[in-house]
């Protein structure tokens with residue numbers, strides 16, 4: 001499925017530069033995600049992984065280059081238009097609406113949708129993916145455990161029925177058993193044929209499930225290739241896998 | 244112990260409670276506007292008092308020129324004020340949220356200040372007494388503009404404008420000062436449009452409101468369910484229609500508001516924006532629309548409050564009329580816990596009671612009691628009765 005010339009490019013970054021104030025974080029990166037692909041971006045702390053996602057979703061301005069969603073340059077998009085056009089993000093640190101219930105969080109995930117039946121069906125679907133959320137549906141999101149919060153954040157992002165799902169370090173701060181659980185969910189999403197762009201520090205697990213991977217180092221992409229290949233790569237192993 | 248006697252009298256007199264509840268309802272309606280805007284963009288909207296004033300003038304205009312009954316005038320004023328609230332947000336506050344570079348902020352400030360100066364200069368030429376007031380306003384405006392320039396420069400020196408999308412701190416300060424500027428600006432406008440004379444609703448239009456619902460006659464208590472009936476000449480009013488209308492208006496509007504905020508989609512979006520705007524954007528919520536909607540609701544409530552206030556007090560419609568109820572309702576919002584709607588209602592009622600009973604003890608200090616209460620709360624419980632203690636205050 002990976003580098004099929006015919007498959008549609010969903011998200012594309014073309015020589016993108018961006019940053020904060022006088023500091024440039026991304027120094028011209030180009031990458032793409034095709035329909036049905038799971039692509040991961042790995043890199044050390046402060047490499048600019050979150051900045052990449054935040055640039056895509058319009059939180060950080062593109063300084064030069066282009067971000068394209070289904071071939072359209074997103075420079076003039078308002079941020080809600082990105083969601084309308086099929087982009088959905090699970091932000092770093094979950095960012096749930098803590099004083100609202102799990103169910104309300106899910107409803108907000110479906111904010112732009114009008115199809116009541118479809119929303120109800122998708123809610124059933126995410127509840128079947130995360131049964132614990134059904135039990136907690138009337139509990140405040142802020143009172144969930146870390147793992148449950150991460151599940152809620154993923155569920156919320158799925159509620160918009162995204163054409164591409166962006167995840168920023170879904171395993172951050174979770175116990176190993178929960179990390180495994182989260183990756184199982186990601187596998188399920190992959191099997192469902194979803195398009196996923198995953199940012200991870202847990203390089204081993206991310207690369208072993210991804211179709212393709214990119215390695216980001218201080219704002220530059222230094223490697224790219226199929227997940228397995230990167231997993232075998234000498235330098236990648238040394239730098240990110242601790243061997 | 245004279246004051247104790249007056250307090251004792253006030254406690255035994257049902258009129259004090261009626262007065263307290265009426266004032267409290269009006270303050271609650273105003274406080275809700277402060278608290279909702281604060282909850283969502285952390286801005287103390289100093290121009291809210293001027294919305295009260297504009298709403299009252301619009302109601303008056305509707306009564307005088309369209310000859311509509313007051314109840315309809317209130318609806319018209321609500322709609323008009325909703326529009327004014329949204330326009331206020333779009334013109335004054337939205338540009339600041341867009342986090343423009345310093346130069347643009349400065350030029351906007353200069354433009355607004357300059358335009359206001361010019362208008363004030365050319366239109367107050369011959370008026371005798373009002374010129375002094377106008378000059379004071381102009382001077383005040385100049386001072387504000389100067390202050391804004393100073394603050395912007397200071398902010399720049401401190402590097403607050405360094406990262407364009409993350410200058411929350413300077414945004415809040417700039418917005419606060421802009422709010423003060425807008426307050427003065429709207430006052431000046433009203434002053435130019437309607438001049439500084441006191442007006443009131445014509446007695447014919449206010450008839451329903453001023454007629455007695457319950458009165459004391461020599462035969463005892465009389466209920467009058469028909470406000471259009473012949474006047475009760477010698478009866479002492481116990482409860483007036485306008486008082487009942489004020490309570491009912493407050494109650495109904497608050498219930499509507501709570502239903503909107505708790506149950507509807509836009510209400511959930513409002514709560515989401517109040518909690519975390521960046522994540523709200525990620526949900527596809529257009530945060531700017533939600534903020535404009537918040538201004539609209541708060542302003543519509545202010546219009547109702549303004550008209551009921553001027554009907555209650557009588558003859559107090561003038562360009563600066565929004566100041567006192569505005570500031571006191573702000574105290575109420577702080578008292579109840581700024582950012583919480585129920586807190587605003589509770590705070591409004593408490594302040595209403597404080598003012599009514601305080602006024603019964605020492606008439607000229609009635610408002611001082613309200614402020615005293617606010618100061619006590621700011622000292623000992625700055626997050627208010629129902630508010631939550633913030634981990635860190637910016």
Ligand SMILES: Nc1ncnc2c1ncn2[C@@H]1O[C@H](COP(=O)(O)OP(=O)(O)OP(=O)(O)O)[C@@H](O)[C@H]1O
Nearest residue numbers: 020025043044045046047048049050051052406409
């Ligand atoms: N809001 C911000 N303002 C200024 N600088 C920022 C901001 N966010 C991130 N940075 C800086 O940009 C650089 C890249 O940060 P980014 O968050 O993209 O890294 P990351 O790869 O996601 O790291 P991590 O693995 O720790 O999440 C860092 O040097 C960081 O200090």
Ligand SMILES: [Mg+2]
Nearest residue numbers: 049050051092
């Ligand atoms: Mg990050």
